Amino acid sequence: MIRIFKTNTFYIVLVLLLTQACSPKSNERETEGGLSEDALPSWNNTEIKNRIISYVEGVTNPSLPEYIKPEDRIACFDNDGTLWSEKPIYFQFYFVFDQIKKKSKEHPEWKNQQPYKAILEGDHEALMNTPLPKLLEAIQIALAGDTPEAYKAEVKAWIDTAKHPTKKVRFDQLVYQPMLELLDYLRANDFKTYIVSGGGLDFMRGSLIDVYNIPSEQILGSTLKTEFIETDSGYVIIRQPELDFIDDKDGKPININRVIGKKPVICVGNSDGDLAMLQWTSDQEHKNLEMIIHHTDSVREWAYDRDSKIGHLDKALDQAKADDWVIVSMKEDWKVIYPQGNSK
Amino acid sequence: MIRIFKTNTFYIVLVLLLTQACSPKSNERETEGGLSEDALPSWNNTEIKNRIISYVEGVTNPSLPEYIKPEDRIACFDNDGTLWSEKPIYFQFYFVFDQIKKKSKEHPEWKNQQPYKAILEGDHEALMNTPLPKLLEAIQIALAGDTPEAYKAEVKAWIDTAKHPTKKVRFDQLVYQPMLELLDYLRANDFKTYIVSGGGLDFMRGSLIDVYNIPSEQILGSTLKTEFIETDSGYVIIRQPELDFIDDKDGKPININRVIGKKPVICVGNSDGDLAMLQWTSDQEHKNLEMIIHHTDSVREWAYDRDSKIGHLDKALDQAKADDWVIVSMKEDWKVIYPQGNSK
Numbered sequence: 223m224i225r226i227f228k229t230n231t232f233y234i235v236l237v238l239l240l241t242q243a244c245s246p247k248s249n250e251r252e253t254e255g256g257l258s259e260d261a262l263p264s265w266n267n268t269e270i271k272n273r274i275i276s277y278v279e280g281v282t283n284p285s286l287p288e289y290i291k292p293e294d295r296i297a298c299f300d301n302d303g304t305l306w307s308e309k310p311i312y313f314q315f316y317f318v319f320d321q322i323k324k325k326s327k328e329h330p331e332w333k334n335q336q337p338y339k340a341i342l343e344g345d346h347e348a349l350m351n352t353p354l355p356k357l358l359e360a361i362q363i364a365l366a367g368d369t370p371e372a373y374k375a376e377v378k379a380w381i382d383t384a385k386h387p388t389k390k391v392r393f394d395q396l397v398y399q400p401m402l403e404l405l406d407y408l409r410a411n412d413f414k415t416y417i418v419s420g421g422g423l424d425f426m427r428g429s430l431i432d433v434y435n436i437p438s439e440q441i442l443g444s445t446l447k448t449e450f451i452e453t454d455s456g457y458v459i460i461r462q463p464e465l466d467f468i469d470d471k472d473g474k475p476i477n478i479n480r481v482i483g484k485k486p487v488i489c490v491g492n493s494d495g496d497l498a499m500l501q502w503t504s505d506q507e508h509k510n511l512e513m514i515i516h517h518t519d520s521v522r523e524w525a526y527d528r529d530s531k532i533g534h535l536d537k538a539l540d541q542a543k544a545d546d547w548v549i550v551s552m553k554e555d556w557k558v559i560y561p562q563g564n565s566k
Numbered sequence: 567m568i569r570i571f572k573t574n575t576f577y578i579v580l581v582l583l584l585t586q587a588c589s590p591k592s593n594e595r596e597t598e599g600g601l602s603e604d605a606l607p608s609w610n611n612t613e614i615k616n617r618i619i620s621y622v623e624g625v626t627n628p629s630l631p632e633y634i635k636p637e638d639r640i641a642c643f644d645n646d647g648t649l650w651s652e653k654p655i656y657f658q659f660y661f662v663f664d665q666i667k668k669k670s671k672e673h674p675e676w677k678n679q680q681p682y683k684a685i686l687e688g689d690h691e692a693l694m695n696t697p698l699p700k701l702l703e704a705i706q707i708a709l710a711g712d713t714p715e716a717y718k719a720e721v722k723a724w725i726d727t728a729k730h731p732t733k734k735v736r737f738d739q740l741v742y743q744p745m746l747e748l749l750d751y752l753r754a755n756d757f758k759t760y761i762v763s764g765g766g767l768d769f770m771r772g773s774l775i776d777v778y779n780i781p782s783e784q785i786l787g788s789t790l791k792t793e794f795i796e797t798d799s800g801y802v803i804i805r806q807p808e809l810d811f812i813d814d815k816d817g818k819p820i821n822i823n824r825v826i827g828k829k830p831v832i833c834v835g836n837s838d839g840d841l842a843m844l845q846w847t848s849d850q851e852h853k854n855l856e857m858i859i860h861h862t863d864s865v866r867e868w869a870y871d872r873d874s875k876i877g878h879l880d881k882a883l884d885q886a887k888a889d890d891w892v893i894v895s896m897k898e899d900w901k902v903i904y905p906q907g908n909s910k
Contacts (some may be wrong), residue, residue, distance in 0.1 A: 438827030456849035483782030505800035
C-alpha cells in the first residue's frame with residue numbers, strides 16, 4: 223500500500239485500476255510476384271523506421287555477433303499512450319466511472335458523498351481536488367467483489383459498446399495502427415511481446431486480448447488483492463477492495479523480473495512511468511532497443527509531454543535524448559495514427 | 567507477511583525461500599515401420615495411464631464435444647514431491663544451508679546464535695524446534711542482497727555439483743522419469759506446462775529450467791520483495807530480506823490467476839499444499855484432470871502421506887478419493903522412478 227503514495231502524479235497512480243494483426247517475416251518480404259512487401263506500411267520511411275528494422279534484422283541474423291536466441295527475444299510495451307490513446311483521461315477511467323454509475327442505484331447515499339457525487343455528475347474539476355486515498359477507496363469499492371472472470375466479462379461488454387467522448391468511436395478503435403504493425407513484425411521475427419502497463423490487469427485482460435492479439439499470460443498490470451474461497455456453488459477467486467501491486471515506475475522492471483524472469487531486449491513506452499523499465503532494458507549484454515512514443519500530433523491525436531499530467535514525459539525524454547534512444551514522433555514518423563476501417 | 571503464519575506446517579511454510587524431454591505427438595505414435603511408440607514408456611499399463619491418455623486424446627480431438635482450444639490447454643504442476651523428490655527435506659533447504667555456511671565466515675557470531683548454530687552443526691532436531699519467524703528471518707538474511715541474476719548463477723553452480731545426502735547423486739538426478747515423459751507428452755499435444763511451487767522462484771529458475779526444459783516465464787514460485795535501484799555501474803534489481811508472496815495453498819490459484827489469467831485444465835500435485843489449485847481446476851466448464859502423486863514406494867523412493875511433515879497429504883487424499891481424481895501410486899504405476907543414465 224505504501225508504494226502508492228510515493229508516486230508523483232495523481233493520474234499515474236490512479237491507473238492501478240486500469241489499461242490487430244497481419245504477418246510478414248521481415249520488413250521487406252518477397253511476395254509471389256517477386257516484389258517486396260513492407261511490414262511497417264504505416265510508418266514513414268524515416269531514420270526511425272530504419273533503426274527499428276536494422277535492429278530486428280541484426281539480432282535475428284545467426285551469423286552476426288549481435289544475434290539473440292529466440293527465447294531471449296522479449297519485447298515489453300507500455301499500453302496507455304504507447305499502444306492506444308490516453309486522452310483526455312486514461313480510458314479505464316471511463317469504465318470505472320460507468321461502473322460507479324451502475325452501482326449507484328444500490329447506493330443512494332453516493333449522491334451526496336464525495337467522490338461519488340463528482341463521478342456521478344461528471345465533475346472532473348472536483349475529482350482532481352479529491353484526496354487520492356479517498357478516490358482510490360471509492361474506486362476499489364466499485365470494482366471489487368467479483369470473480370476475475372465476471373469482471374473481465376463486464377469490461378468486455380463495455381469495450382464492445384462504449385465510445386470515446388470526443389473522438390466518437392469505440393475506445394478500441396483508438397489503438398495505433400503503426401504499433402499493431404510493429405507488434406506483428408516482432409512476432410513474425412520470433413519476439414515474444416508483452417504489455418507492461420500501470421493499467422488494471424483484469425481490465426486489460428477483459429478488453430485488449432483480441433485488440434492486440436495477445437494472450438492473457440503476456441499482459442502485466444496493476445492488481446487488487448484476491449482471495450480464494452469455497453462457496454456453495456464451487457471454488458472461486460474474488461477481487462478484494464485492497465490494492466496489491468502498482469505496475470508503474472519501479473514496479474515495471476520488478477514485475478517483469480517476477481513474471482517473465484528475463485530482461486527485455488526491446489522496451490517501448492511514452493512517459494516517465496516507463497523510465498525504469500527502459501533504463502533496466504538499456505543495461506545488459508544483449509543489443510537492445512529503447513523507444514519512446516512522443517505525442518507530437520495535435521491534429522490527428524494529441525500533442526503533449528512535459529506539462530501533461532496524463533502521459534507525463536520529462537525525465538524519460540531527457541534520458542532518451544542523452545542516450546540516443548529511438549524517439550518516435552507521431553506527427554513525423556507515422557503515416558496514419560488509427561487503423562483505417564477499424565470496425566468489427 | 568500475515569499469510570505465512572497461517573500455514574500449518576513448519577516445512578511447507580519455510581519453502582517460500584526455495585525452490586528433459588523427448589517428443590511424440592500422441593501416446594501411441596505410428597513409427598516409420600508402422601509400429602506404435604509409447605509416449606509414456608515409464609508408466610505401467612494400468613488404469614491410471616489409460617485415464618491420462620484418454621483425457622488428452624479427448625480434449626485434443628476437434629470432433630469431440632470436450633475439445634479444448636490450444637490456448638486454453640494449461641497444465642500446472644507442483645514441483646517438490648511431484649516432479650522431483652523432497653526427502654528427507656526439501657532440496658532447496660540444502661542450498662540454503664550451504665549458503666549460510668558460506669556466509670558464516672563473515673558472521674563469526676553465528677556459531678553461538680540460533681538458528682545459525684543449528685544450521686552450521688546440521689542439527690535438524692534443534693532446527694525443528696526453532697520458532698518459525700526466527701528461522702525465516704535467518705534464511706532471509708542469508709539469501710537476500712543479490713541481483714536475481716547473481717543468485718540464480720549461485721543456484722546453478724550448486725545444483726551442478728551438490729549431492730543428495732543418502733541417494734549420493736546430484737539433486738537434479740532425482741527428478742521423476744515418468745513425469746518428464748508426461749510433461750513432454752502434454753507439450754507434444756500443445757499443452758502449455760507450468761510449474762507452480764511453494765519453492766523459491768529464483769531458486770527454481772536457477773536450477774530447473776534445463777532439467778524440465780521449461781522457460782523461466784512458465785515457473786511460478788514464492789518470492790522475496792525486490793527493489794529497482796541505480797548503482798554506479800548501472801540499473802539493477804536487488805532481492806530484499808523480506809517475504810513478498812508465498813506460493814502455497816490458496817496462494818497457488820491466486821498466483822496462477824495473476825500470472826497466467828486462465829484456469830488450468832490439468833493440475834498435478836502431491837500434498838495438501840496443492841489442494842486449493844486442484845479444487846480450483848476441478849470447478850470449470852472445460853473437461854479437467856486432477857492428479858495426485860502418491861508416495862507409496864519405500865524401496866525405490868520414500869513412502870509417506872498423512873503423517874509426514876514434508877509433503878503432508880491428508881485432506882487432498884480424502885478429496886481425491888471422494889471426487890475420483892487420478893491417484894498415481896508410484897509403486898504400482900511407475901516402471902522406473904528416476905531417469906536411467908541421467909548424467910550430464
